[in-house]
Every structure is written in structure tokens, then in C-alpha cells.
Amino acid sequence: MSEDKGRQRLGRGLASLIGGSASSAVPSRAATPFPLPGAARVEEPGxxxxAVSELSPNPRNPRRHFDETDLAELTASIRQHGVVQPILVRKTASGAFEIVAGERRWRAAQEAGLKQVPVVVREISDRESLEIAIIENVQRADLDPIEEAMGYQMLIDEHEYTQSDLADILGKSRSHVANTLRLLKLPDSVKEMVAKGELSAGAARTAVSQDDPEAFARQIVDGGLSVREAETLARGEPLPEPAPPRGSAQKRRTPPAPPSVAEVRESDTQALEKLLSDTLGLPVAIELRGEGGSLRLDFRHLDQLDHLCRLLQTRVSAESAEPRIRSL
Structure with missing residues (x-):
């Protein structure tokens, strides 16, 4: 399959199934729990x-771990507001309803004691179900790095995606996709360290090229090394000699170096995206370019745009003017 055909499939396949652009076809986690302040729930077409008992999870969902704290927070929100974003499902050959996107909401709804949940039923093939499941989870940015890498590799192996395709559809840089895929070269023992959060993805990548990645990774974890220190060690350079503490002859290791400006900036950007998404109830993407950048808000139908306009107008004027979106 050529790259052009892959892009064409990406651009139209997901959009036709869920609505909106391909990159915003699946709502982010932050957009799902909370409605706009004072806004009535708007039903989706179809x-x-x-009943929650009629739904079953996608057996090929790349996500294997659901954080208990996050799930508890979503459960509390659903108990108060209900399921704001309907769950996307498909009907299988056996007549059962299989979740394509929204397994986390389904699990939280069960915990909240809901008997029924809103769903949108679509005719979706096995291939499309896999694509949506992977993209929906990766866009939420709460997969562990190994699950994310496995999701990328499944799309590459089974549907001939290129790294460029993945970067475009996920809103990630190509270097991020390439670096994430490198984690799959690690032995299973090191992958488990990453999945458990014992070893960061950045530090794990420094172990890929080592003769004994497991021993190198264990050295990073046991020594509490930062990514920068791990990179120094991987180059075969000595680590800075730690200074002894005041009033003691014993030496202690130098505290880990602070995160780089780029790392801090990326973390701050993700936090701001989540804050805006929680506030507006819409997926938000921020792209920084030097001191400037762009802010993108994705909406799937004009009712969401109307709500956004009302919210913005009430901020700048004491009198709320009715938006004229549909007349544009």
C-alpha cells in the first residue's frame, strides 16, 4: 500500500465512522467526563x-492497564453527571455489542451503578475497530510507553502505516513515534520496568544499544539516575563525583539534574491542554513554535460550537448574545 493510499484511508476512514477530522475523530479523555457549565446534554445522531451488561470490551484493545485513581475520579463524575460522551460500539456477527471506543467510560459506569449507557452503533470492520482502538488510546496520552509502542507497531504491521502516517494522525512528532518504537527492542524484563513506571521511557532508550540492556537498566534504577545521567553513562563517560554532605564524611550521590527546558515545556503544555479540555469540554491541542504557537479546538457538530461561542461571549459581555453559527 502506498503512503498516499494510507493517508487517504486515515483521512476518510475514521472521519466517516465517528465524524469530524481524522485527527479529532476520537474524543480525548479530558473531553469526556464533564459537560460545559449549565449546558444541556446534546444527543449524538444515531x-x-x-444495558451495560449488553456491551463487551474490544479483545484487541492495546490498553491493558486502567489506573485505579483515574477510574475512581471518572466514576465519581459519571455518578454525578452521567456518561456525557456516548460509547462507540459495533454489532458483531454473533449479535453482541463490542466496544470500539469508550471502554474506560463503560467500566466507570458499572462502578457508578448505572444500568444503561448512551451508545452510538456503527458498522465497523475488524481492521477499522483495531485502528480506532489504538488511535483513541494513544491520543489520550495515558497509555504506558510500552502499550503505546505496541499500538504503533500493530498499525504498522497489520495495516502498512508509515511512521509519517502515525505522526500526522496522532498529532505527534515523527521523532516521538520513532523513539517510542525503539522501546520494543528492549528485553521483556526491561519493558516490564517501563510499564511499571520504575524506568522512564527516556532512560530506557539509552539501554537499547547496550550489550546487556537489562543490567544497564537495573543500574539506572538502582542508582536513581536521571535521563541525562543515563545518557552520560551510555556514552561510557564517568558520572560527576558526588559531593559529601555537610558535617559528614560519607558521600552521597549528586541529586538528579533538573529536567531540560524542552521537557518542562512539554509537560506544561500537556497540563494546559488537559485544563482547557476539562473547562471547555472539547479536545484541545497546543503547538508551540518559539515564543508563539497555535491553539486548536476540535468540535464534532455545530451544537458544540454553539456552546463554545456562548461560553466565550459570556466572558466578555454581561449580556449573552445568541451565536449565529448556523447562519454562517
Whole structure:
């Protein structure tokens, strides 16, 4: 399959199934729990309600771990507001309803004691179900790095995606995709360290080229080394000699170096995206370019745009003017 055909499939396949642009086809986690302040729930086209017991999870969902704290927070929100974003499902050959996107909401709804949940039923093939499941989870940025890498590799192996395709559809840089895929070269023992959060993805990548990646990774974890220190060690250079503490002859290791400006900036950007998404109830993407950049808000139908306009107008004027979106 050529790259052009891959891009064409990406651009139209997901959009036709869920609506909106391909990059915003699946809502982010931050956009799902909370409605806009004072906004009535707007039903999606083709939406219906099904008993939670009628739904089953996607067996090929790349996400294997659901954080208990995050799930508890979503459960509390659903208990108060209900399921704001309907769950995308498909009907299988056996007549069952399989979740394509929204397994986390389904799990939280069960914990909240809901008997029924809103769903949108679409005709979706096995291939499309896999694509949506992977992209939906990766866009939320709460997969562990190994799950994310495995999701990328599944799309490459089974549907001939290129790294450029993945970067475009996920809104990631190509270097991020390439660096994430490198984690799959690690032995299973090191992958488990990353999945458990014992070893950061950045530090794990320095172990890929080592003769004994497991021993090198264990040295990083046991020594509490930062990514910068791990990179120094990987180059075969000596680590700075730690200074002894005051009033003691014993030496202690130099505290880990502070994160780089780029790392801090990326973390701050992700936090700001989540804050804006929680506030507006829409997926938000921020792209920084030097001291400037761009802010993108994705909406799937004009009702969401109307709500956004009302929210913005009430901030700048004591009198709320009715948006004229539909007349544009």
C-alpha cells in the first residue's frame, strides 16, 4: 500500500465512522467526563441506550492497564453527571455489542451503578475497530510507553502505516513515534520496568544499544539516575563525583539534574491542554513554535460550537448574545 493510499484511508476512514477530522475523530479523555457549565446534554445522531451488561470490551484493545485513581475520579463524575460522551460500539456477527471506543467510560459506569449507557452503533470492520482502538488510546496520552509502542507497531504491521502516517494522525512528532518504537527492542524484563513506571521511557532508550540492556537498566534504577545521567553513562563517560554532605564524611550521590527546558515545556503544555479540555469540554491541542504557537479546538457538530461561542461571549459581555453559527 502506498503512503498516499494510507493517508487517504486515515483521512476518510475514521472521519466517516465517528465524524469530524481524522485527527479529532476520537474524543480525548479530558473531553469526556464533564459537560460545559449549565449546558444541556446534546444527543449524538444515531445515539441510543443499551444495558451495560449488553456491551463487551474490544479483545484487541492495546490498553491493558486502567489506573485505579483515574477510574475512581471518572466514576465519581459519571455518578454525578452521567456518561456525557456516548460509547462507540459495533454489532458483531454473533449479535453482541463490542466496544470500539469508550471502554474506560463503560467500566466507570458499572462502578457508578448505572444500568444503561448512551451508545452510538456503527458498522465497523475488524481492521477499522483495531485502528480506532489504538488511535483513541494513544491520543489520550495515558497509555504506558510500552502499550503505546505496541499500538504503533500493530498499525504498522497489520495495516502498512508509515511512521509519517502515525505522526500526522496522532498529532505527534515523527521523532516521538520513532523513539517510542525503539522501546520494543528492549528485553521483556526491561519493558516490564517501563510499564511499571520504575524506568522512564527516556532512560530506557539509552539501554537499547547496550550489550546487556537489562543490567544497564537495573543500574539506572538502582542508582536513581536521571535521563541525562543515563545518557552520560551510555556514552561510557564517568558520572560527576558526588559531593559529601555537610558535617559528614560519607558521600552521597549528586541529586538528579533538573529536567531540560524542552521537557518542562512539554509537560506544561500537556497540563494546559488537559485544563482547557476539562473547562471547555472539547479536545484541545497546543503547538508551540518559539515564543508563539497555535491553539486548536476540535468540535464534532455545530451544537458544540454553539456552546463554545456562548461560553466565550459570556466572558466578555454581561449580556449573552445568541451565536449565529448556523447562519454562517
Amino acid at each position: 445515539e441510543r441506550k443499551l
